[in-house]
Amino acid sequence: MPPPTENDEGEEERASLRELLAQPNAISLSDVERAYADYLEHAFPSLFLSRTSFLFYLARHNILKEASGGGDLVKDLLSIERCILRSSPHLTTNYLFLGDYVDRGRWGFEVFLYLAVAKLLNRDRVFLLRGNHEFRLTQEKYKFKEELLLKYGSTYGLKFWDLVNYVCDRLPVCAVVGGALFAAHGGIPFSLTDLGTINQQTPRVLPEPDRVAPWVWQMLWNDPMDWARFLEAAQLQKVVPSAANYTYMYLFNAKRGTAYVFNDYAAAAFLKANRLQAIIRAHEVPEELGVRFNFPGRLCTTVFSCSHYTNRMNNECSVLLVGGEGRIRVLRIDTRLNKPAMM
Template identity: 40%
Template sequence: TSVLFRLPQSCVALLKGAESSANQNGETMEPPLKRCRPKLLDSVKSPPRKLNATDTEMEVFKLPEGRPLSAGRFVTHIRYELATHTVKVRRTGVLSDVVKLWDLQGTSAVTESAACHLEGDISRFQRMPSIDSFNAKSHPNEMLTGLRYFERAIKGDNGGPAKPGFDWGQVDTNALAKCLLTLCRELKDTLCLEPRLVKLKSPVYILGDIHGNYRDLVCFEKALWRMGPLLTPASFLFLGDYVDRGEYGIEVISYLFAQKMLAQNKFYLLRGNHELRSVQEMFSFKNECVQKFGESVGLQVWEAVNECFDAMPIAATVDDKIFCVHGGIPCSDLNIENINKIPVPLKDPELESPLAWEIMWSDPVSMDLMTPENIKDLKEHNGFIYNTRRGTAYFFSCEALMAFLDKNGLSHVIRAHEVQENGFQVQQQGRLMTVFSSSHYCGGSNEAACVLADNYKLRMIRIDTT
């Protein structure tokens, strides 16, 4: 109503004018939709559009692109239902008590009439995913319990051995490997069922390269999803490069795989260029598996993890406006819907899918590469030139990015793949963002960051990892 009172004419005149216009066009007048926040600008170049004589005042109520039509209307086919569990949360954000609703029968928390309803619904509740999500004996929760022990320092009181933080101490590594192998078998089937182009709705936290930095991953958890993804009102999207270079690749993928299994519709893992066997053999992850588990078991773990990598999605969109990938936009095919045609599993992307390979490896062209020769090549090849730094895939220009965005009705691209001193960088006329989520990368001084896509804003969040 406050919008109506601020209009330059009365509410009655506004509605009569709109009704008259609709009748002239043979249209049926519908009540105006709820006013929503404007969408992000489609182009930083274009000046604000001026209203002309043909524009109607009803545009005040027009929903921005990407906003579901249900945002301003009641939708009758959507039904809420009771969650299976109630949880107690400590002031630190840690869950301390998880109880099934039907276990509360006979207490003041559940009335007799509600108890009768629960008794009739127990079989349905037991089939719900949250049963596994809160089951402490499930493989994902067992893995997370083990990782909590790994993270925690133990003083060694009462005659027990001391253990530094981020150390397995006297844990049987064969038991850890067995749990991880089981987790990989379960996760691979889940990932194979996901589309190659995942479509998400905001709010979404978007994280870049982790590279075996489990300490920083714990910092992100404590800052963003301390109660766990399932109880956090946002989704989480990781852009790849989980292993290599850092010393805790096993722990990073164990954590991410476990959380993915517990919150399959809120935790999403894309594939990066280090989720490749050939790359891991050149860097550290294969050796890490062998060093932590021994030759035989280590190679089994390495292969099982890579079978999950083979099944990971390649790209994602947020609200059909934000395109999220590890590397960059593709040169061979600009239509993002064709990403769903990429085969799964994808063991050798370089041979099996040029589209996936380019998405995983490409970079934006930097100013130091804008030589007269490269500028000429960029113009001749629609904004793409060979990526000499990677030795594969392409560099893409701002013009190529704009063409890609326009073709697919997108507003921005968010990618990872390159370390940034501040944890992020805004590039190419504000339409491209690079995010990096591993601080002090390879001994450097860079920060770790993530992007929050929410309420038609892209917010860069730097995490204190000290």
Template identity: 35%
Template sequence: DVHGQFYDLLRVLEVVGAPPHRRYLFLGDYVDRGPQSTEVIVLLLALRVRHPDCVALLRGNHESALLNKNYGFYKELGRRGYSASLAKRFADCFNCMPLAAVVGGRIFCCHGGLSPDLHSLDQIDRLPRPADVPRQGLSCDLLWADPEYVIGWQPNVSRGCSYVFGPEVVEDFLRTHGLDLVCRAHQVVADGYEFFARRGLVTLFSAPNYSRRWCCNAGVVMCVDADLTCSFVAFKAKYTKN
């Protein structure tokens, strides 16, 4: 998650390296809540256009017109004097974004989490695009689901949609599909990354000093080597919020 923290995104590119010298897979939630969502999404889309082989952008649950109306992105566009047609163009763009990716054939990446409706990875390729985010089903779960220490699948009460899933769900998913790791975002974690299910799943969060509740959380980028060894680069906020 970047959530409109433009200077922290610049810090990532400065510390880790910018395309085309580094290849990036972003996991969604580029806009809303932060003060410079416009700069964040414009820069990321420009990098995608300029370096299509080095930059990929997955969709997050906040790449949605409904959430953009309620969590700040559309208000930001309005304050800056942009017309409603620009908001519509962003919505059209978000509706075309992919929902998942597999790195090196072994690391499954998405914004939210797993789904009880996901039986084959080919199902994701067949999901219709462009499309709004539905309130249930595979697309919804890939954007909204969360890992939790429960047995199996339980309703995701805190989100109001989708599921929470337990460690054995992750282990079964990895074993069934011949994968090593699930890499997802969607939740703030104090150190910027947090493992789950005996290191079968990792949550990443790249917006440091994100909110009043998490005023000192780190942001993290996960680096994946050619042999799929993973390491983490952590950083603090570029500017401290008052």
């Protein structure tokens, strides 16, 4: 199956990466890096083998963020570190990342390593969810695999790619925060909506979630849509919204070419059935402030923590602080000096 479509500037990004690596100071694999590669081969698997269930529950006081490799997330991570990770590496708050650690940028592997080390140092404080780019077909299209091959050659490039995806296949896809918030990269699923059943029926290892567990694929790719645009989409798809087949709540996601869009009726029904208050997700770039409240009553919030996304946008980034009783505060991160990575 070909990977779903997004706004594809992949060829331009690949040309920029090749130009970077053709410079005299291009990255090469030293003896130290080869030793580090061998170490990673043994350290990476141990990071996630202790996970005993698909869906996990986190206590209060969490920081939630999208961590896309597009733009220059290396600088954004350092900005976030200065603002909210001051006690690193000894963290006292839980940090939940919402996926998309690779692709669409120059430093996808470095971003992934940064987060993997943070997890290694703080196993009970740092949590990584899977995004729609933690998936082999997507990475082959949006250049993460090519990034590794260009940087490290075929032997170690493929080894690093296999190691990263070994971890990605085992990443959880959703979390419940503080007993009140549902967190996932894309959104709520259509084909299976009870979290208890999802937890029981989802395999722990998922190289191909689109084929084995469609509800997981939907949580990676689904998008919220306000009611007015939902009705327009239904008209374009020649669908009359009906309670009989849930088309009054979900429609095919034509923009992505896969999965579904969901409206506020779907969000409210999902939250009521699972006794939760709100949905936190990423997957889309809010136009300005790094955060968007998708539905009335803040039923769904989109957060994005990567500035200058795809190196063409001037978007800011934010993170969310979750306090007692599921209260959410938006923390904007000053990234005005973080230039796009592909300039």
